[in-house]
Amino acid sequence: MSEVRTSKLDELRVVHQPLPRHDQAEKIAGTTKFAGDLAFAGMLHACVVRSQVPSATITRRDGDDARRVPGVVAVLFGEDVPNNEIRVDVPGQTVVVGAFRASMQVLATDRVRFHGEPVALVIAETEDALAVARELVTIEFDDLPVVSDPEQALAAGAFQVHDGGNLLAEWRIDRGDVDPAFDRADVVVEDEYRTQFVDHAYLEPEAGVGWLDDDGVLTLRVATQVVEHYRDVAKILGVPDSKVRVIAPYVGGGFGGKEDMTVEPYVALAVWHTRRPVRMQWTRNESLLARAKRHRNVMRYRTAASADGTLLAHDIDILSDAGAYAYLSALVLLYSTVHACGPYRVGNVRIRARTAYTNNPPTSAFRGFGGMQMVLGYESQIDEVARRLEIDPGEIRKRNALARGDRLPVGQELITEVQLAQTIDAVRERAGGKPTPAGPRKRTGRAIASNMQSYGRLVWLNDSAAAWIGFQMDGSATVRCGVPDIGGGQASSLAQIASEILAVDIDRISVHFGDSALTPLAGTTTATRQLLMSGNATYEAATMLRDGMLGAVGDETGQAFDSLRMTPQGVLGPDVTMPLVDVLQLCRRRSVPIEALGTHFGPKGREVTRDLEGGRIFPDFTFGTHLADVEVDIDTGEVEILRYIAAHDVGRAINPLSVAGQISGAAVQGIGQVLLEEVVMQDGVNLTPGLFQYLIPTATDVPDIETLILESGEGLGPFGARGIGEPPIGPPLGAIPAAIADAIGVRPTTLPITPERVLSCIAAATAAAGVRGASQEGAKS
Amino acid sequence: MSSAHEVETSLKVNGVAVKETAGAHLSLLRWLRDIAGVTDPKYGCGEGVCGTCTVLVDGEPVSACIVLAAQVDGAAVTTAAGLCEPDGSLGPLQRAFHECHAAQCGFCTPGMLMCAASMLGEADHTLERHEIREGLHGNLCRCTGYGPIVDAIDAAQGSAP
Numbered sequence: 001m002s003e004v005r006t007s008k009l010d011e012l013r014v015v016h017q018p019l020p021r022h023d024q025a026e027k028i029a030g031t032t033k034f035a036g037d038l039a040f041a042g043m044l045h046a047c048v049v050r051s052q053v054p055s056a057t058i059t060r061r062d063g064d065d066a067r068r069v070p071g072v073v074a075v076l077f078g079e080d081v082p083n084n085e086i087r088v089d090v091p092g093q094t095v096v097v098g099a100f101r102a103s104m105q106v107l108a109t110d111r112v113r114f115h116g117e118p119v120a121l122v123i124a125e126t127e128d129a130l131a132v133a134r135e136l137v138t139i140e141f142d143d144l145p146v147v148s149d150p151e152q153a154l155a156a157g158a159f160q161v162h163d164g165g166n167l168l169a170e171w172r173i174d175r176g177d178v179d180p181a182f183d184r185a186d187v188v189v190e191d192e193y194r195t196q197f198v199d200h201a202y203l204e205p206e207a208g209v210g211w212l213d214d215d216g217v218l219t220l221r222v223a224t225q226v227v228e229h230y231r232d233v234a235k236i237l238g239v240p241d242s243k244v245r246v247i248a249p250y251v252g253g254g255f256g257g258k259e260d261m262t263v264e265p266y267v268a269l270a271v272w273h274t275r276r277p278v279r280m281q282w283t284r285n286e287s288l289l290a291r292a293k294r295h296r297n298v299m300r301y302r303t304a305a306s307a308d309g310t311l312l313a314h315d316i317d318i319l320s321d322a323g324a325y326a327y328l329s330a331l332v333l334l335y336s337t338v339h340a341c342g343p344y345r346v347g348n349v350r351i352r353a354r355t356a357y358t359n360n361p362p363t364s365a366f367r368g369f370g371g372m373q374m375v376l377g378y379e380s381q382i383d384e385v386a387r388r389l390e391i392d393p394g395e396i397r398k399r400n401a402l403a404r405g406d407r408l409p410v411g412q413e414l415i416t417e418v419q420l421a422q423t424i425d426a427v428r429e430r431a432g433g434k435p436t437p438a439g440p441r442k443r444t445g446r447a448i449a450s451n452m453q454s455y456g457r458l459v460w461l462n463d464s465a466a467a468w469i470g471f472q473m474d475g476s477a478t479v480r481c482g483v484p485d486i487g488g489g490q491a492s493s494l495a496q497i498a499s500e501i502l503a504v505d506i507d508r509i510s511v512h513f514g515d516s517a518l519t520p521l522a523g524t525t526t527a528t529r530q531l532l533m534s535g536n537a538t539y540e541a542a543t544m545l546r547d548g549m550l551g552a553v554g555d556e557t558g559q560a561f562d563s564l565r566m567t568p569q570g571v572l573g574p575d576v577t578m579p580l581v582d583v584l585q586l587c588r589r590r591s592v593p594i595e596a597l598g599t600h601f602g603p604k605g606r607e608v609t610r611d612l613e614g615g616r617i618f619p620d621f622t623f624g625t626h627l628a629d630v631e632v633d634i635d636t637g638e639v640e641i642l643r644y645i646a647a648h649d650v651g652r653a654i655n656p657l658s659v660a661g662q663i664s665g666a667a668v669q670g671i672g673q674v675l676l677e678e679v680v681m682q683d684g685v686n687l688t689p690g691l692f693q694y695l696i697p698t699a700t701d702v703p704d705i706e707t708l709i710l711e712s713g714e715g716l717g718p719f720g721a722r723g724i725g726e727p728p729i730g731p732p733l734g735a736i737p738a739a740i741a742d743a744i745g746v747r748p749t750t751l752p753i754t755p756e757r758v759l760s761c762i763a764a765a766t767a768a769a770g771v772r773g774a775s776q777e778g779a780k781s
Numbered sequence: 782m783s784s785a786h787e788v789e790t791s792l793k794v795n796g797v798a799v800k801e802t803a804g805a806h807l808s809l810l811r812w813l814r815d816i817a818g819v820t821d822p823k824y825g826c827g828e829g830v831c832g833t834c835t836v837l838v839d840g841e842p843v844s845a846c847i848v849l850a851a852q853v854d855g856a857a858v859t860t861a862a863g864l865c866e867p868d869g870s871l872g873p874l875q876r877a878f879h880e881c882h883a884a885q886c887g888f889c890t891p892g893m894l895m896c897a898a899s900m901l902g903e904a905d906h907t908l909e910r911h912e913i914r915e916g917l918h919g920n921l922c923r924c925t926g927y928g929p930i931v932d933a934i935d936a937a938q939g940s941a942p
Contacts, residue, residue: 203921
């Protein structure tokens with residue numbers, strides 16, 4: 001189901017090959033030890049006791065009954081935490097972001113702000129004792145008013161979720177002359193789009209084990225995307241950063257949900273308090289209640305275009321629900337703002353974006369990180385412009401597509417080739433004719449949607465990643481890199497890169513990853529940054545190592561450096577063939593290192609202010625287009641996806657299997673958001689506390705995802721790769737609503753598009769039939 | 782929840798006889814993971830929805846999180862590790878998963894494999910892709926989009942699991 005289209009391909013031996021990943025065999029054999037799979041003799045168990053109400057002052061906390069349960073070791077409250085504060089910072093980086101101003105308590109002492117907030121920590125010899133004791137911890141509350149949505153939060157006189165007001169962050173863009181552009185427009189399109197809270201719903205709930213090692217270093221082996229949280233744990237415990245170590249084993253899915261700390265502070269506290277190994281395993285219920293969600297956004301778009309379909313202006317208002325604590329909401333909103341106009345050239349842009357505190361669960365990182373919600377807005381708008389002007393949806397996208405050298409509304413110049421038009425042509429060529437309905441009460445529809453999504457972190461964060469490669473004397477090689485592998489093949493890609501450059505068989509390379517003490521730090525597995533960052537670091541280490549070794553052979557044999565190559569047979573030159581093991585011994589004799597540390601520094605830029613202006617903000621972007629064929633049952637409102645095709649320019653596919661896997665998985669996760677998923681909150685109470693209520697796509701809800709991999713060779717990663725982890729989750733938010741609109745004549749604008757919402761769209765289409773087009777156009781233009 | 786009532790349970794896990802005395806309230810999943818040290822069945826939801834704990838009990842697929850170990854005393858239990866060859870290498874169904882890139886994070890994989898093994902074992906005809914998808918509806922995956930898993934099961938048809 002996957003096809004690769006290549007241009008400008010260098011000669012590659014390992015990179016670019018569809019190799020089964022090295023981590024797969026153990027996962028399939030069932031031997032991979034995930035965070036919850038490790039056990040120690042004498043290990044304790046711990047759990048968090050959480051608030052059952054969304055907004056209250058705490059009037060009483062009493063752990064005495066729980067402490068009397070046989071096997072209970074301790075019941076801890078906030079006063080037992082050395083520094084009872086989780087500071088919200090940008091994980092793993094050196095810059096404190098000004099927009100953040102809130103922190104949260106590790107264990108709440110006076111006040112709770114969401115259903116599921118941690119209040120107590122129970123530690124026991126057995127899980128059975130724990131289960132009894134957690135019910136006996138007494139926490140009494142005085143209810144406070146509940147702020148249940150951001151519009152209410154920002155209304156005059158609203159109850160304050162935090163002192164200092166409910167507005168957490170605000171970003172603005174004002175470029176060009178927006179109002180005159182609307183005045184001279186031939187068509188103006190206006191609508192409001194709403195997205196919902198979404199849960200990551202990885203199959204592995206949050207878990208981890210902690211212990212004190214023989215040197216007194218507190219060690220946590222946890223399911224995380226960020227081993228650099230060792231610093232945050234050290235601050236909570238009041239110990240030097242060097243006294244905490246975080247190990248990330250293979251993680252059972254992340255998607256942003258394991259970017260903020262989950263179990264880390266609690267396992268650490270339990271170990272610190274008892275000096276014994278401790279395991280914590282969140283239930284699915286806890287995961288759904290308490291871990292941060294995707295922001296729900298309200299997005300109001302007004303778009304001006306000229307008669308030939310040229311987009312003249314956007315006027316956009318974004319309001320997102322930050323939930324009860326800041327987490328990464330300010331940055332997620334920044335991504336929404338920067339991505340709000342999509343992959344199109346728009347000269348006049350006004351955006352106001354705000355995120356507000358509520359008593360809902362905190363919202364934070366999730367694949368697509370604020371950028372993906374905007375696809376629903378900008379793709380619906382361009383489709384509506386096309387419909388009004390009777391221009392083909394593919395043609396209007398190509399006409400407005402960004403190109404190298406264009407500037408985004410935020411001021412950033414695009415420095416790499418944009419192959420958006422090629423992705424549009426690719427999905428359409430692949431699709432062929434539109435399907436016909438299966439019966440008289442069915443309607444079929446087809447649509448495309450495009451997107452852009454950044455890869456790599458915000459440039460002012462001074463991003464860096466390091467990787468070390470060393471040869472063994474037998475010619476096998478070891479890679480050490482702090483990258484957490486969350487299932488996307490992050491570690492495996494590094495083996496391929498090292499194998500390519502050093503000409504070592506990939507089966508003779510071991511990758512040690514995700515250990516804050518023993519592997520060079522590579523930063524977070526977030527922001528679609530690891531191939532760019534740890535991939536480039538590995539590339540640089542391997543190149544340095546190779547060049548040093550070739551230099552040694554050149555010096556020894558008198559051959560010119562440029563004439564020598566590393567090959568599977570050893571170092572080859574015009575007059576020399578030296579097996580690798582001999583080269584390694586030669587290096588030792590000549591005091592040439594057979595190991596190297598590569599550190600890759602990301603692009604730099606200025607920190608942004610509220611009024612975004614003037615320059616580069618991300619390293620680069622990935623572009624793509626999806627096509628969806630849907631069939632709508634006009635009696636039940638059910639939507640079936642008949643066919644789904646996804647094309648992205650990935651620059652270079654380091655492993656086409658991994659690339660296709662990322663695209664397919666992200667598309668299905670996006671489809672889940674469009675049609676099925678919603679964390680339902682009612683007055684701050686979560687009504688979707690299990691997987692019976694929170695529905696993610698099953699194998700029968702989605703078709704095969706047909707992936708088309710375009711390779712411009714233009715990315716900033718190794719071998720010209722772009723990042724692909726997040727970008728493919730966006731286009732379903734444009735393609736599926738548009739395909740439904742094509743089928744039934746009215747566009748859904750609120751997610752998820754449940755059968756009930758489809759039926760109300762059908763009712764609206766029926767009611768408006770005949771009079772619709774002319775009157776609306778008259779009113780708006 | 783805590784039970785002083787303990788029972789002895791004997792199971793044959795992947796061909797190895799295991800006899801342990803443990804709480805009568807323990808689910809088969811907890812018994813396997815915490816008592817017997819067999820960790821390839823995973824906890825994903827604890828209420829029989831997600832399928833990550835799927836094992837075969839006397840050849841029938843069950844969600845080990847909603848069956849008590851004591852209920853199946855005397856049974857033969859097969860987990861994903863039990864699909865490996867005697868030398869520990871991957872069995873035919875597992876090799877198909879490997880070649881089709883059917884595992885990403887790998888957390889759902891042991892349960893998926895047992896669902897697939899049961900599906901192929903019971904099939905009396907060559908399964909169409911939509912039939913394979915229907916057979917997988919009780920096992921959730923959040924990484925792959927399912928296509929590669931369907932590919933793998935399709936590819937493994939006709940070979941012993």
